[in-house]
Amino acid sequence: MSPETGAPPREIPKERSMLLQKEMIAGHYQDLASAPETGRKVVYTFVPGNLTELMRSFDVLPVLPEINALQSGMRKLSGDYISEAEKQGHSEDVCTYVKCDIGMLKQGNVGPTGQPLPEPDLLLLSYTGCFTFMKWFELLRQEYDCPVAMLHVPYQADGTIHDHHRAYVVEQLESEIIPKLEQVTGQQFDEDRLRAELELSAVAEDDLVWVLESAKNVPSPIDAYFGGVYYIGPMFTAFRGTQEGVDYYRTLRAEIEERLAAGRGPITPDGELEEERYRLVLEGPPNWTSFRDFWRMFSEEGAVVVASSYTKVGGLYDRGFRHDPSRPLETLADYCMGCYTNLGLPSRVDLIADYIREYRADGFMINSVKSCNSFSVGQLLMLRQLEERTGVPGGFIESDLVDPRYFSAANIKNRIESYLQMLEQKRGTAA
Amino acid sequence: MSTELAQLLERVRALFEDVDFTAVREWKAEGADRKAVGHMPIYVPRELIHASGMLPVGVLGGGDRLEIIRGDAYFQSYICHIPRSTIEMALTGRLDALDGMLFPSICDVIRNLSGMWRLLFPDRYVRYVDVPQNFSPDVGGAFWRQELEQLLDDFAGLSGRAADQEALRRSIAVYNENRREIGALYEARSHEPWVYPASELYLVVRAGNVLPPEEHTELVRSYRQLAAAEDRHEQDLSRVVVVGTFCEQPPLGLLLTLERAGCSIVDDDLLLGQRWLTDDVSEVGDPIEALATAYLECSCQTASVYQPEGRRGAWLVESVRRNQAEGVIFCAPSFCDPALLEQPMLVDALAAAGIPHTQFKYAENTGQFAAIREQAGTFSDSIRLWSDA
Ligand code: SF4
Ligand code: SF4
Numbered sequence: 112m113s114p115e116t117g118a119p120p121r122e123i124p125k126e127r128s129m130l131l132q133k134e135m136i137a138g139h140y141q142d143l144a145s146a147p148e149t150g151r152k153v154v155y156t157f158v159p160g161n162l163t164e165l166m167r168s169f170d171v172l173p174v175l176p177e178i179n180a181l182q183s184g185m186r187k188l189s190g191d192y193i194s195e196a197e198k199q200g201h202s203e204d205v206c207t208y209v210k211c212d213i214g215m216l217k218q219g220n221v222g223p224t225g226q227p228l229p230e231p232d233l234l235l236l237s238y239t240g241c242f243t244f245m246k247w248f249e250l251l252r253q254e255y256d257c258p259v260a261m262l263h264v265p266y267q268a269d270g271t272i273h274d275h276h277r278a279y280v281v282e283q284l285e286s287e288i289i290p291k292l293e294q295v296t297g298q299q300f301d302e303d304r305l306r307a308e309l310e311l312s313a314v315a316e317d318d319l320v321w322v323l324e325s326a327k328n329v330p331s332p333i334d335a336y337f338g339g340v341y342y343i344g345p346m347f348t349a350f351r352g353t354q355e356g357v358d359y360y361r362t363l364r365a366e367i368e369e370r371l372a373a374g375r376g377p378i379t380p381d382g383e384l385e386e387e388r389y390r391l392v393l394e395g396p397p398n399w400t401s402f403r404d405f406w407r408m409f410s411e412e413g414a415v416v417v418a419s420s421y422t423k424v425g426g427l428y429d430r431g432f433r434h435d436p437s438r439p440l441e442t443l444a445d446y447c448m449g450c451y452t453n454l455g456l457p458s459r460v461d462l463i464a465d466y467i468r469e470y471r472a473d474g475f476m477i478n479s480v481k482s483c484n485s486f487s488v489g490q491l492l493m494l495r496q497l498e499e500r501t502g503v504p505g506g507f508i509e510s511d512l513v514d515p516r517y518f519s520a521a522n523i524k525n526r527i528e529s530y531l532q533m534l535e536q537k538r539g540t541a542a
Numbered sequence: 543m544s545t546e547l548a549q550l551l552e553r554v555r556a557l558f559e560d561v562d563f564t565a566v567r568e569w570k571a572e573g574a575d576r577k578a579v580g581h582m583p584i585y586v587p588r589e590l591i592h593a594s595g596m597l598p599v600g601v602l603g604g605g606d607r608l609e610i611i612r613g614d615a616y617f618q619s620y621i622c623h624i625p626r627s628t629i630e631m632a633l634t635g636r637l638d639a640l641d642g643m644l645f646p647s648i649c650d651v652i653r654n655l656s657g658m659w660r661l662l663f664p665d666r667y668v669r670y671v672d673v674p675q676n677f678s679p680d681v682g683g684a685f686w687r688q689e690l691e692q693l694l695d696d697f698a699g700l701s702g703r704a705a706d707q708e709a710l711r712r713s714i715a716v717y718n719e720n721r722r723e724i725g726a727l728y729e730a731r732s733h734e735p736w737v738y739p740a741s742e743l744y745l746v747v748r749a750g751n752v753l754p755p756e757e758h759t760e761l762v763r764s765y766r767q768l769a770a771a772e773d774r775h776e777q778d779l780s781r782v783v784v785v786g787t788f789c790e791q792p793p794l795g796l797l798l799t800l801e802r803a804g805c806s807i808v809d810d811d812l813l814l815g816q817r818w819l820t821d822d823v824s825e826v827g828d829p830i831e832a833l834a835t836a837y838l839e840c841s842c843q844t845a846s847v848y849q850p851e852g853r854r855g856a857w858l859v860e861s862v863r864r865n866q867a868e869g870v871i872f873c874a875p876s877f878c879d880p881a882l883l884e885q886p887m888l889v890d891a892l893a894a895a896g897i898p899h900t901q902f903k904y905a906e907n908t909g910q911f912a913a914i915r916e917q918a919g920t921f922s923d924s925i926r927l928w929s930d931a
Binding site: 199200201202204205206209238241242243245246247249250252253259261263265266268269275276278279282283286287455456457459460479481483484485487488489490491492496509 | 615616617618620621625647648649650651653654655656657658660661662669670672674675676678680681682684685688689845846848849850852854876877878879880882883884885886887889890903
């Protein structure tokens with residue numbers, strides 16, 4: 112049953128949302144490539160706690176180095192970039208997103224569309240949920256002669272946004288971020304414009320949530336991890352607060368409504384999934400260097416991810432947060448503080464336990480990535496606590512984001528298969 | 543060596559080796575209402591704990607003195623060692639003397655460890671101490687004052703004794719004196735490193751993590767005087783600054799190895815929390831304001847502190863110059879993101895200043911030092927040649 116009964120699905124061309132997203136991204140990279148000619152200003156920033164609406168209100172173009180890194184991973188370039196950075200003295204132990212970015216920079220900073228990325232006019236260091244971000248932009252500052260605006264976002268250790276935390280973030284927006292955006296662009300801050308953009312964000316956010324929650328249906332019409340990373344793309348990157356973003360999510364929602372009405376399963380690398388055999392919740396980021404192979408290890412077994420934490424690193428919209436135009440700076444503050452990576456471990460465990468129940472999952476799996484202490488430290492305890500709390504067995508695999516040296520396909524496949532077999536046996540015993 | 547010095551060193555060594563926090567237990571046993579609050583490395587405002595009548599206790603990992611039996615099961619192989627030994631100590635009851643635990647904001651590992659603590663020990667007081675990365679008094683300062691007030695409230699609840707302004711000012715004075723005394727020892731060591739070997743100085747300073755600060759100040763002072771009275775001769779060693787050791791501590795054997803390899807440590811970032819503030823905290827006026835201002839204006843430079851001016855490494859070059867060092871040893875824990883991510887920037891700053899350096903990694907329980915000895919020896923020889931040239 113659908114979690115929300117809407118109008119009957121419109122007739123739309125198949126996978127129109129995919130094409131639309133492709134066009135949007137190509138357009139964005141085209142805008143970036145032509146920025147030196149058009150004079151548009153460019154701001155480098157991060158996905159968690161990104162201030163897209165605020166940046167858009169100044170007409171600047173965002174560049175997200177994590178997205179470049181994951182794209183390099185998918186295009187099999189990250190291995191080279193990482194060794195380039197290691198040759199330059201970066202430790203083998205540290206986050207590979209950083210090394211991938213530095214290596215890409217050293218090799219000409221060519222973006223995913225083959226065009227060189229423009230240099231930043233501002234580095235907007237939104238320090239949300241990860242210490243590495245701070246070091247990353249300190250490293251980039253050595254490379255670029257441009258100002259840095261630092262936004263320190265307090266960590267939600269006890270799961271509560273305290274008033275003085277919100278006030279602290281708002282004051283930084285007022286005294287640090289907005290003045291630097293004004294200085295770089297020569298434009299005055301326009302609060303009405305920001306409000307209008309926040310309004311558009313909220314519309315798109317409603318549709319994204321509908322799509323994510325469609326996985327509560329059995330069988331699910333979507334895969335909320337492997338498919339999910341595509342669905343969050345526009346929302347987590349450059350398109351919040353734009354009409355394009357709104358249109359994308361309308362289109363996507365209509366597609367999934369149609370899929371749901373027809374009782375069809377999610378798309379996989381090998382076409383539509385015919386039979387949903389296992390419903391899983393997934394914690395941790397995916398591996399990008401072997402993304403499709405990794406996806407297949409699940410889809411070939413009929414395993415569908417019905418909810419994931421990774422698709423919440425850029426905001427927990429499904430838990431009710433919406434950008435609120437009536438309190439523009441406060442809402443940005445709440446957004447930054449509420450991103451998944453900024454939550455304490457107990458809140459993360461609560462969230463996943465809720466997902467397991469709400470999405471009627473048979474199991475959950477943790478993909479622990481070597482790069483990311485922010486995600487990975489504590490995951491073994493999360494595994495135990497989740498098993499105890501939900502009575503549902505968990506699986507644990509290890510890989511990396513963009514370092515191909517840490518994706519051992521045979522090993523991971525083996526683990527996934529044995530885990531799913533165990534679920535199957537459990538089901539047999541229960542029946 | 544004088545008997546007094548030998549006894550003092552024996553005492554600090556025993557405190558160091560004891561992973562059961564016996565000194566803290568003994569201190570608590572002297573009064574039924576005595577409480578202790580633990581904290582992980584680097585900065586926490588210990589003055590607030592002290593003013594609330596409790597003992598601040600630095601928890602710096604188990605080093606090579608603790609066998610890890612359960613701790614490894616909580617961490618993947620690519621995570622540094624200190625959280626393993628800390629969890630091990632907690633699960634084996636060694637931290638039971640602590641009535642609360644603070645996790646300063648230093649990196650994602652310590653941050654997530656604070657969450658693990660909440661999950662594992664739901665009945666104990668635990669707090670993540672999120673220091674500001676914005677250094678404007680009205681912005682970061684306002685935030686930090688509120689955090690300090692909250693901490694103070696928490697401590698009042700924990701100890702049953704609310705610290706008044708007078709008590710806070712007294713504690714500020716106690717810690718000012720402690721930092722001054724440690725500063726004087728570092729200063730003396732920088733002039734005559736052969737009098738205060740790093741392996742001794744380290745243990746003396748480290749004792750301050752389990753002793754009351756007043757007692758520790760006396761201990762540091764006695765050590766400085768006793769060591770100065772020894773007939774220790776100048777040796778032809780290379781003067782080096784050690785960086786990267788601000789959190790997970792290197793094993794004592796590593797410090798001894800560096801010395802044996804011909805390196806004289808003239809500055810370091812070991813036990814940084816005890817020396818975090820580079821100047822006194824004001825002992826007059828509003829104490830919370832004074833602590834907040836001191837944090838904003840007098841924090842030392844290290845990987846966990848944002849550097850708004852983008853001069854990463856300037857402080858290191860400055861330390862090399864001030865201490866007339868001939869080279870820098872980057873000595874970081876394996877998998878330590880803050881230390882390792884910033885190393886290339888520090889290396890660039892040293893290269894620009896023409897300062898030689900070498901680098902290696904350790905874990906707190908490393909037991910084999912042959913490779914490090916070799917590397918440090920070669921480095922020491924090369925910088926001596928360099929300075930002779
Ligand atoms: S440590 Fe994790 S959150 Fe931080 S930059 Fe790396 S991958 Fe992203
Ligand atoms: S050793 Fe480094 S990575 Fe490990 S907890 Fe300390 S600062 Fe964090």
